[in-house]
Amino acid sequence: MTVEAVKSPSRIGNDVDDHHDRDQTLTIKKSLAEVVIYLLLIAADIFYLSEAYRLHVQVPSPHVGPGGFPLIIAVINLLLLLGLLFISLFIKPRRTPQERVAFSRPLSVLAAVAILIAETTLLKTAGPLITIALFSFLLMWVAGERRLTMLAIIPPLFSAAIYAIFVMALGVYFD
Amino acid sequence: MIDQILVGFGSFANPLVVVGLLGGALLGYLIGAIPGLGPSLGVALMIPFTYGMDPTVSIVTLVALYVAAEYGGAISAILLNSPGTAAAVATSWDGYPLSQQGKAGLALNVSIISSGVGIFVSAVLLFFTAVPLSEYALALGPEAYFALALLGLSLVSSLSPSLLKGLIAMGLGLGLATIGLDTQTGVPRFSYHPDFFEGLPLVPVLLGLFALSEVLFMIEKGAAGSVKSQPMSGLFAVPLSTFTQLKRVFLTSSILGYVIGIIPGAGASIASFASYGVAKKSSRHPERFGKGSLEGVAASETANNAAVSGALAPLLALGIPGSPTTAILIGALMIQGIQPGPLLFATNPEIPYTIFASLWIGVPVMIIIGLAGARFWAKVSDIPGPIIAAIVAGISLMGAYATENAIFPVFITLAFGLIGYLLRKVDIPLAPVILALVLGDMLETNFRRAVSIANGDMTTFLTDPISATLLAIMVISLILPRLRKSFFKKAAQV
Numbered sequence: 001m002t003v004e005a006v007k008s009p010s011r012i013g014n015d016v017d018d019h020h021d022r023d024q025t026l027t028i029k030k031s032l033a034e035v036v037i038y039l040l041l042i043a044a045d046i047f048y049l050s051e052a053y054r055l056h057v058q059v060p061s062p063h064v065g066p067g068g069f070p071l072i073i074a075v076i077n078l079l080l081l082l083g084l085l086f087i088s089l090f091i092k093p094r095r096t097p098q099e100r101v102a103f104s105r106p107l108s109v110l111a112a113v114a115i116l117i118a119e120t121t122l123l124k125t126a127g128p129l130i131t132i133a134l135f136s137f138l139l140m141w142v143a144g145e146r147r148l149t150m151l152a153i154i155p156p157l158f159s160a161a162i163y164a165i166f167v168m169a170l171g172v173y174f175d
Numbered sequence: 176m177i178d179q180i181l182v183g184f185g186s187f188a189n190p191l192v193v194v195g196l197l198g199g200a201l202l203g204y205l206i207g208a209i210p211g212l213g214p215s216l217g218v219a220l221m222i223p224f225t226y227g228m229d230p231t232v233s234i235v236t237l238v239a240l241y242v243a244a245e246y247g248g249a250i251s252a253i254l255l256n257s258p259g260t261a262a263a264v265a266t267s268w269d270g271y272p273l274s275q276q277g278k279a280g281l282a283l284n285v286s287i288i289s290s291g292v293g294i295f296v297s298a299v300l301l302f303f304t305a306v307p308l309s310e311y312a313l314a315l316g317p318e319a320y321f322a323l324a325l326l327g328l329s330l331v332s333s334l335s336p337s338l339l340k341g342l343i344a345m346g347l348g349l350g351l352a353t354i355g356l357d358t359q360t361g362v363p364r365f366s367y368h369p370d371f372f373e374g375l376p377l378v379p380v381l382l383g384l385f386a387l388s389e390v391l392f393m394i395e396k397g398a399a400g401s402v403k404s405q406p407m408s409g410l411f412a413v414p415l416s417t418f419t420q421l422k423r424v425f426l427t428s429s430i431l432g433y434v435i436g437i438i439p440g441a442g443a444s445i446a447s448f449a450s451y452g453v454a455k456k457s458s459r460h461p462e463r464f465g466k467g468s469l470e471g472v473a474a475s476e477t478a479n480n481a482a483v484s485g486a487l488a489p490l491l492a493l494g495i496p497g498s499p500t501t502a503i504l505i506g507a508l509m510i511q512g513i514q515p516g517p518l519l520f521a522t523n524p525e526i527p528y529t530i531f532a533s534l535w536i537g538v539p540v541m542i543i544i545g546l547a548g549a550r551f552w553a554k555v556s557d558i559p560g561p562i563i564a565a566i567v568a569g570i571s572l573m574g575a576y577a578t579e580n581a582i583f584p585v586f587i588t589l590a591f592g593l594i595g596y597l598l599r600k601v602d603i604p605l606a607p608v609i610l611a612l613v614l615g616d617m618l619e620t621n622f623r624r625a626v627s628i629a630n631g632d633m634t635t636f637l638t639d640p641i642s643a644t645l646l647a648i649m650v651i652s653l654i655l656p657r658l659r660k661s662f663f664k665k666a667a668q669v
Binding site: 068 | 362
């Protein structure tokens with residue numbers, strides 16, 4: 001696993017902070033990233049398979065019952081995933097050069113995920129007007145926007161537009 | 176049939192349908208012009224705004240957006256060498272060199288007119304093929320329907336650079352489609368909370384996979400990446416003779432684009448590449464291609480827009496989406512209580528015939544909007560990424576909330592946003608996930624029905640001639656490209 005400094009190719013004017021020059025890119029071997037994802041998917045598939053089997057036993061059917069089709073899907077998925085895992089573990093590492101997956105600005109992406117989770121959690125209680133404005137501001141900031149005029153104008157305008165369309169025009173309610 | 180098409184045109188007597196067409200076209204241009212946002216994301220983001228609309232208004236708005244987003248993709252391709260959609264990549268090969276030669280206006284004009292021709296001709300083809308196809312589909316049994324849905328899914332999955340990854344995406348979607356109450360027995364499956372009894376809500380999943388995952392990729396890019404566009408001149412000074420010289424390209428690319436569009440998974444980008452290749456081979460001046468050939472721009476743009484009508488054919492006639500965008504359109508129709516498929520022409524004839532009419536009426540509307548707003552669309556492609564990210568995220572979360580006036584779908588969107596981001600990182604395609612999620616119920620229902628009718632005999636899929644033929648096509652389409660690839664690889668090594 002390596003961490004490299006990002007050299008951004010261009011900027012939008014001089015108002016943009018050089019914040020993301022200091023941000024970094026996390027690169028890992030693609031085969032390793034694939035193994036992690038495949039193992040997660042295999043775990044999910046085994047759980048799905050056991051639940052499908054339980055359903056197949058509990059609700060018997062003369063032909064294909066409610067558990068039958070999921071059982072077929074789960075077995076095929078498991079075979080495919082094991083095939084993919086085998087390729088990533090034993091075939092891809094022999095290839096040169098090794099492909100890598102880049103996670104650019106990983107801290108910013110993690111911050112954005114945290115912002116989206118907070119926005120989702122607060123949407124119902126705080127209402128869309130405040131939540132969308134506040135979290136759009138934060139998301140723009142995390143995405144690298146540093147122009148104060150943009151940060152001050154866009155989020156409240158966008159939030160008001162969203163409120164007008166969804167709440168006032170479409171009748172979406174928050175109680 | 177004439178009566179029905181008059182009903183379609185008659186829908187435009189409703190001013191709201193006209194507003195839907197104009198609004199969809201404007202938004203489509205806007206979304207298509209912004210690199211990174213494509214028709215799929217645009218239609219997914221628009222669905223929440225259509226909840227309260229009349230079904231006809233809703234579908235006209237979404238189809239107009241879909242078509243215009245394909246049009247709009249060419250603008251940034253020509254002016255910035257940054258295609259707004261994958262289907263506009265081939266357009267940039269000649270469009271951008273034309274811009275560099277000071278002929279950006281000419282290139283834009285030809286691309287917009289070509290797009291219009293592509294849509295018009297392909298809509299005629301759609302009209303004459305979708306109706307007979309739907310009548311034929313009524314006679315298909317469950318075996319054939321199962322095989323047809325499986326063929327569609329496999330073709331989409333096989334387009335992935337890795338066949339296994341494409342198939343696992345399909346398997347993931349099919350697994351997700353089984354969540355909820357079993358439609359035949361009412362038994363809850365994989366539903367650990369009553370919110371899941373009706374299955375995974377399609378729109379929040381779409382918004383998560385397509386929109387929110389894209390937001391995370393935008394965050395990765397940051398504020399960098401603004402490029403100065405080329406100056407535009409000569410937009411309205413294109414002589415008619417330019418277009419008459421391109422008539423052969425218009426016709427062949429329209430037909431080719433439509434036919435490729437019908438094939439599930441092939442879509443607008445393959446149509447544009449194939450059409451570009453054919454135009455180059457049959458051109459008197461193939462040496463000009465890649466250096467600023469108007470034939471190249473016309474071939475790519477005519478075909479990628481003709482493919483839109485092509486993708487609508489299986490959607491309307493069979494209820495099988497041929498592309499991610501048409502899969503999203505199926506979701507939009509289902510939300511309105513309309514089931515696409517062969518019965519659509521009998522139960523809701525106003526929907527397909529209004530779509531035909533909207534494609535024809537939409538051509539002049541979109542040409543005018545495209546030409547008159549060309550300078551504005553060029554500016555749109557310069558909107559900074561952070562602003563787009565905030566807007567897309569806000570609409571996605573609010574759109575998900577609006578599906579049920581509840582916070583549960585918003586969490587679904589969030590979860591699928593993260594899943595989509597991780598899957599894309601390891602090159603697992605998202606289109607088969609969505610297509611399988613949409614087609615999963617149809618696939619399972621017909622599979623179980625066929626096996627039940629055959630008294631448990633699974634060979635029924637091989638003894639039914641239509642089903643056997645479709646399954647054979649599926650196997651060939653999955654294996655042949657790989658065999659050819661490995662053959663050429665070995666031949667190159669020798």
